[in-house]
Ligand code: 2F8
């Protein structure tokens with residue numbers, strides 16, 4: 794009986810090690826944050842929840858360097874940012890899910906020309922959109938229900 798539970802536990806341990814390894818490899822470090830680029834596609838709310846489940850928050854872009862890093866990494870994908878105007882139409886704010894209490898001050902924005910346009914009065918969540926030649930003009934607003942990839946961020950001071 795002992796031998797059996799030993800074998801089971803060993804298997805479980807190896808499985809957990811593998812899972813941990815997989816997760817670690819999906820994260821990249823840039824300055825004092827770790828970033829996770831999703832392999833799946835989800836709505837904005839589900840993406841936000843996913844990040845919280847990883848001890849992180851939907852990415853908040855605070856600098857030109859951070860914008861360039863994220864744009865470069867997600868080049869082939871559309872990804873959700875933690876930026877929205879779901880509270881008041883036209884008033885864009887960053888989410889406040891960070892353990893450190895992130896600022897909701899919008900700071901510098903990197904919209905594509907003509908965005909945000911709230912197309913069909915139904916676009917309240919910001920994506921960083923792929924295949925844009927100017928890395929400083931890559932945000933677009935889309936309907937929050939659209940399933941796309943997303944990026945999470947955690948600051949290393951909270952690790
Ligand atoms: O031309 C810009 C316009 O392109 C699309 O609509 C046709 C985008 N919609 C989605 O990606 C769902 C708009 O957000 C964008 O403004």
Ligand code: CA
Nearest residue numbers: 910911933934
């Ligand atoms: Ca738009």
